Amino acid sequence: xxxxxxxxxxxxxxxxxxxxxxxxxxxxxxxxxxxxxxxxxxxxxxxxxxxxxxxxxxxxxxxxxxxxxxxxxxxxxxxxxxxxxxxxxxxxxxxxxxxxxxxxxxxxxxxxxxxxxxxxxxxxxxxxxxxxxxxxxxxxxxxxxxxxxxxxxxxxxxxxxxxxxxxxxxxxxxxxxxxxxxxxxxxxxxxxxxxxxxxxxxxxxxxxxxxxxxxxxxxxxxxxxxxxxxxxxxxxxxxxxxxxxxxxxxxxxxxxxxxxxxxxxxxxxxxxxxxxxxxxxxxxxxxxxxxxxxxxxxxxxxxxxxxxx
Amino acid sequence: xxxxxxxxxxxxxxxxxxxxxxxxxxxxxxxxxxxxxxxxxxxxxxxxxxxxxxxxxxxxxxxxxxxxxxxxxxxxxxxxxxxxxxxxxxxxxxxxxxxxxxxxxxxxxxxxxxxxxxxxxxxxxxxxxxxxxxxxxxxxxxxxxxxxxxxxxxxxxxxxxxxxxxxxxxxxxxxxxxxxxxxxxxxxxxxxxxxxxxxxxxxxxxxxxxxxxxxxxxxxxxxxxxxxxxxxxxxxxxxxxxxxxxxxxxxxxxxxxxxxxxxxxxxxxxxxxxxxxxxxxxxxxxxxxxxxxxxxxxxxxxxxxxxxxxxxxxxxxxxxxxxxxxxxxxxxxxxxx
Numbered sequence: 001x002x003x004x005x006x007x008x009x010x011x012x013x014x015x016x017x018x019x020x021x022x023x024x025x026x027x028x029x030x031x032x033x034x035x036x037x038x039x040x041x042x043x044x045x046x047x048x049x050x051x052x053x054x055x056x057x058x059x060x061x062x063x064x065x066x067x068x069x070x071x072x073x074x075x076x077x078x079x080x081x082x083x084x085x086x087x088x089x090x091x092x093x094x095x096x097x098x099x100x101x102x103x104x105x106x107x108x109x110x111x112x113x114x115x116x117x118x119x120x121x122x123x124x125x126x127x128x129x130x131x132x133x134x135x136x137x138x139x140x141x142x143x144x145x146x147x148x149x150x151x152x153x154x155x156x157x158x159x160x161x162x163x164x165x166x167x168x169x170x171x172x173x174x175x176x177x178x179x180x181x182x183x184x185x186x187x188x189x190x191x192x193x194x195x196x197x198x199x200x201x202x203x204x205x206x207x208x209x210x211x212x213x214x215x216x217x218x219x220x221x222x223x224x225x226x227x228x229x230x231x232x233x234x235x236x237x238x239x240x241x242x243x244x245x246x247x248x249x250x251x252x253x254x255x256x257x258x259x260x261x262x263x264x265x266x267x268x269x270x271x272x273x274x275x276x277x278x279x280x281x282x283x284x285x286x287x288x289x290x291x292x293x294x295x296x297x298x299x300x301x302x303x304x305x306x307x308x309x
Numbered sequence: 310x311x312x313x314x315x316x317x318x319x320x321x322x323x324x325x326x327x328x329x330x331x332x333x334x335x336x337x338x339x340x341x342x343x344x345x346x347x348x349x350x351x352x353x354x355x356x357x358x359x360x361x362x363x364x365x366x367x368x369x370x371x372x373x374x375x376x377x378x379x380x381x382x383x384x385x386x387x388x389x390x391x392x393x394x395x396x397x398x399x400x401x402x403x404x405x406x407x408x409x410x411x412x413x414x415x416x417x418x419x420x421x422x423x424x425x426x427x428x429x430x431x432x433x434x435x436x437x438x439x440x441x442x443x444x445x446x447x448x449x450x451x452x453x454x455x456x457x458x459x460x461x462x463x464x465x466x467x468x469x470x471x472x473x474x475x476x477x478x479x480x481x482x483x484x485x486x487x488x489x490x491x492x493x494x495x496x497x498x499x500x501x502x503x504x505x506x507x508x509x510x511x512x513x514x515x516x517x518x519x520x521x522x523x524x525x526x527x528x529x530x531x532x533x534x535x536x537x538x539x540x541x542x543x544x545x546x547x548x549x550x551x552x553x554x555x556x557x558x559x560x561x562x563x564x565x566x567x568x569x570x571x572x573x574x575x576x577x578x579x580x581x582x583x584x585x586x587x588x589x590x591x592x593x594x595x596x597x598x599x600x601x602x603x604x605x606x607x608x609x610x611x612x613x614x615x616x617x618x619x620x621x622x623x624x625x626x627x628x629x630x631x632x633x634x635x636x637x638x639x640x641x642x643x644x645x646x
Binding site: 012013014016035036037039063065066068074076077078115134135136175178179181184185188189 | 524542543544546555557558561562563564565566569585587588589590596599600601602603604605606
C-alpha cells in the first residue's frame with residue numbers, strides 16, 4: 001500500500017496535496033488532467049466501451065468557525081462526522097499544528113452536537129490562537145485517513161493492467177465526503193458507459209453492530225446505494241468474476257448513499273453503475289482499522305473484471 | 310435602486326416584475342442580454358480578455374406564498390414558496406395575486422385561545438389570509454388558487470446606516486450585479502446572471518451555468534446573520550456592520566481556496582472589511598454552479614442579513630458597500646488569481 005498517500009492533508013476543497021501526489025505518481029505513465037474543482041482524470045485507453053473507475057481523494061474534516069477569547073476553537077463538520085466519535089480525537093491542521101477535540105457540555109451523550117465540542121490547540125488567548133489558525137481553516141482527524149486507500153488501489157491497477165476489454169479512464173475525485181460533488185463534472189467530461197466507484201464503507205461487525213458488513217469478509221459489492229439500485233447486470237458480472245477467481249466477496253445494501261455510483265448513474269448521458277467497497281471499522285475516526293485481505297480482494301476483483309468480463 | 314428592487318413582487322417562479330426592472334436598468338451597459346427558457350437573465354459584457362469566462366450570480370426571486378384554497382367565508386388558505394418560519398407569520402401584511410390585493414395573515418384571537426395554543430407554534434395550515442371580503446364568491450373575483458402572495462413591506466432606512474425591507478435576500482445581490490455591469494471594466498468576459506427559483510432549490514442558476522460554462526463564478530448573496538444576545542458568541546455566524554461575508558462552507562458547496570484567498574488579499578489591500586461565515590449551514594447557488602458542465606471555481610460572498618425570509622430583513626449599508634466594491638474589484642482583477 002502507498003502509505004504516504006494516507007498521510008497527506010486533503011480536506012474537502014483543499015485536496016491539492018493529494019491531487020499533486022497522484023499527478024506526480026502518474027507522470028511519465030499516463031496523461032492526467034485536473035478539472036476546475038480539482039479532480040484528476042487519467043485516460044489509459046483501449047478499445048471497447050468507456051469504463052470509468054473512480055476513488056475520492058478527500059477526507060472528512062473540521063472547519064474552524066470561531067476562535068474564542070481564551071484561544072479555544074469551535075468548528076463545523078465538512079463531511080459526515082459523529083460528535084461522540086470526535087471527542088478526545090487528535091486533529092491536525094495543514095501546517096502540522098495539532099489540537100484535540102473536547103466536550104464540556106452537561107448533556108446526555110445522545111444529545112451532544114458538533115456545536116457542543118471545541119478544539120484545544122494549547123493557545124491561551126485569541127491572539128495566540130490566531131497566530132496558528134484562522135477562521136475557515138480546516139483540520140483533519142488523526143493525521144492519517146484510510147479514505148484514500150482506494151486511490152492506492154487504483155494507482156496499483158494502473159501500473160498492473162496491461163490489456164483490457166474497455167476504453168479505460170480513472171478518476172481521483174474531490175469533495176466526495178461533503179456530498180459526491182467532484183464526480184459530477186468528471187462524468188460530464190468523460191461520459192462513461194460503465195462507472196465503478198471504489199470506496200471505503202463502515203464495517204459494523206462490532207458489539208451492538210448489525211454485522212451486515214464484516215472486516216475480513218472480502219470486497220463489498222453494493223446492490224443498492226441509498227435510493228439507487230445499482231446495475232443488476234454489473235452485480236452479476238462481479239458475482240461471476242468473484243466465483244471464477246475465488247475472490248471473497250460480501251454483498252450490501254446501503255440505506256444512505258455511500259458511494260459516487262448513484263450520482264454517476266444519472267449524470268450526463270447516464271451509465272451503468274456499480275460500487276465496490278473496502279470495509280473499514282471505526283470509519284472516519286482516528287482509529288480506522290482495515291484488513292489487507294479485503295484490500296486484496298477488492299483489487300483482484302476489479303482487476304479480473306476489467307481484464308476478463 | 311435597492312428600494313425599487315425590494316418593492317418588486319417576485320416570488321420564485323413569478324419573477325416577471327423584477328426581471329423587467331433589471332432589464333430596463335442594465336440594457337445600456339451590456340453588450341447583449343438574453344433571457345433563457347427558465348427565465349434567468351444572462352447579461353454579457355465583454356472583458357479585456359476572452360481567454361476565460363467570469364460569471365457573477367444573484368438570484369432575483371424571493372420567498373413568498375401561493376393560494377391553495379378559498380374558504381366559504383372568503384378567506385385564503387395558503388402554502389409557502391421557499392422556506393418560511395411559521396412563527397413570524399401571524400398578523401403580517403401580504404399582497405395577493407396579479408390584482409395586488411392587500412391581505413392580513415390572521416389567526417384565532419388571543420382572547421379565545423387556550424393556553425396550550427398560546428404555548429405552541431401555530432402552523433401555516435391553521436392560518437388564513439383575510440382580504441376584507443365575507444364570501445367565497447367575492448374572494449374569487451379578486452383571487453384564485455395558484456395566485457402568488459408576497460409580503461407587504463416597504464423599504465425604509467433607519468438607525469445608524471441600516472436598511473429594512475422585504476426580499477433583501479437577494480435583491481442586495483441584484484443591486485451589486487447591476488453596479489458591476491454599470492461601472493466595472495471586467496478582466497475576462499463577464500456574464501451577470503440574475504437567476505430564478507433559488508429559494509425553491511437553486512434551480513435557475515444550474516441551468517444558466519450549463520449555458521455559460523464559466524471558469525469562475527462569484528455568487529453574491531444575502532446570508533444568515535445572528536448577532537444578538539440570544540445567540541451564544543460562538544454561534545453568531547455573521548454580524549451586521551462587520552463587512553463582506555465569505556462563505557467558506559455551506560450545505561451544498563465549499564469555496565474554491567485559491568479564489569477565497571485571492572478575494573481576501575484584494576480586500577486586505579483595499580481596506581475592505583470582511584468576515585468568515587461561522588457555520589456550515591445555509592445554502593446558495595454555488596452548489597449547483599460549481600458542478601454544472603465540466604465544473605468551475607466558485608466563491609460565495611454575502612451581505613449579512615438579519616431576519617432573513619421575513620417581511621423585515623435588515624442589513625447595514627456598510628456591508629452592502631463592502632460587498633459592492635469588492636465584487637467590482639474581483640471582476641476587474643480576476644485574471645491575477
